[in-house]
Amino acid sequence: MAYELTQLSDLSTLPFDTVIDVRSPAEFAEDHIPGAVNLPVLSNAERARVGTIYVQESTFKARKIGAALVARNAARHLEDSLIDRDGGWRPLVYCWRGGQRSGAFASILAQVGWRADVIGGGYRTYRRLVKEALYDRPFHPPVTLLDGNTGSAKTEILHKLAARNVQVIDLEGLANHRGSVFGGRDGGQPSQKGFEGALAQVIGTLDPARPVVIEAESSKVGERMVPPGLWAAMKNAPRIEIIAPLDARAHYLVTAYRDVIADRARLQATIDKLRHFQPAERIERWHGLIDADEMEVLAGELMQHHYDSRYGKARGRTQDIRQVPVDGLLEADLDAVSDRIAHMIGGD
Numbered sequence: 001m002a003y004e005l006t007q008l009s010d011l012s013t014l015p016f017d018t019v020i021d022v023r024s025p026a027e028f029a030e031d032h033i034p035g036a037v038n039l040p041v042l043s044n045a046e047r048a049r050v051g052t053i054y055v056q057e058s059t060f061k062a063r064k065i066g067a068a069l070v071a072r073n074a075a076r077h078l079e080d081s082l083i084d085r086d087g088g089w090r091p092l093v094y095c096w097r098g099g100q101r102s103g104a105f106a107s108i109l110a111q112v113g114w115r116a117d118v119i120g121g122g123y124r125t126y127r128r129l130v131k132e133a134l135y136d137r138p139f140h141p142p143v144t145l146l147d148g149n150t151g152s153a154k155t156e157i158l159h160k161l162a163a164r165n166v167q168v169i170d171l172e173g174l175a176n177h178r179g180s181v182f183g184g185r186d187g188g189q190p191s192q193k194g195f196e197g198a199l200a201q202v203i204g205t206l207d208p209a210r211p212v213v214i215e216a217e218s219s220k221v222g223e224r225m226v227p228p229g230l231w232a233a234m235k236n237a238p239r240i241e242i243i244a245p246l247d248a249r250a251h252y253l254v255t256a257y258r259d260v261i262a263d264r265a266r267l268q269a270t271i272d273k274l275r276h277f278q279p280a281e282r283i284e285r286w287h288g289l290i291d292a293d294e295m296e297v298l299a300g301e302l303m304q305h306h307y308d309s310r311y312g313k314a315r316g317r318t319q320d321i322r323q324v325p326v327d328g329l330l331e332a333d334l335d336a337v338s339d340r341i342a343h344m345i346g347g348d
Helices: 008-013 025-030 044-056 059-079 100-112 122-136 154-163 171-175 192-204 228-235 246-256 258-262 264-272 280-291 295-315 331-345
Strands: 018-021 091-094 117-119 143-148 167-169 212-215 239-243 321-325
Touching: 008 122, 008 192, 044 059, 059 100, 091 100, 091 122, 100 117, 117 122, 122 192, 122 228, 143 154, 143 228, 154 167, 154 212, 154 331, 167 192, 171 192, 171 212, 239 331, 246 258, 246 295, 258 264, 264 280, 280 295, 321 331
Parallel strands: 018 091, 091 117, 143 212, 143 239, 167 212, 239 321
Antiparallel strands: none
């Protein structure tokens, strides 16, 4: 029996204990239903082999070999990943389109005695729901952008606003990127599909009648594209701009980007990426500041000569901007400004 997903919110109320993705590890890595575990019934190489036989030799031969591989891998999962599951465990299984791989694995699980179902339409059903949420429907909640020059602690303030019952979307968190040439994070970025799936889940929890705060970004966060409907809402949104002193921002950046600072080779290579935008003598000075461990001086000059002017140009196209000055960016300062912004937005 197939379990039919009709909306993304169904995923939070599933009457199952575990969602199992039986696709290959490469398919799972590109994107998967949130919370699913990967128990592949075909490895990457096995899937490629069966597909080649299917196209070049015989459909029957491909199915026979595929069935043998699925049975072998299913046995391994039963003896390993599923060995501790009791008789009351309820799994929900899916593959690419709810066909042979998920059906075969669910059948084996059912023979054991578990009440196993498959997702009707498989991963493609989930992906269709994500596409509908992000590309086929308008974005309804009123948007306010949290703006401010580099180092203004916008992301940390965004998280504090969420704790104050303000609706937020953390695009940088979802994209695992800080939105600048220095913004890469450990683990790299999710795929575009993975980013969209996570974003669709967040959007599905929003109250469309209440405002949502989003950090001011470009249409790309790292290499991940913001869906056009959300981007259109962001482009036309009013802004709250954090105004913080340069020295406070430099001090904050050194703490926020400690992972980048710790990897001096990466930091030097990133500075070199700015050669198209900065005079050669300035690039050499910045390399010298790295060698001298003058990180706050480097952060201040990067903002003064590179980032602040670019933020200013982007902000100049917006008419509705409310400025919120802060004297510093210590914890107490961030709590105070978060309280103020939450009051402005309408949170607790």
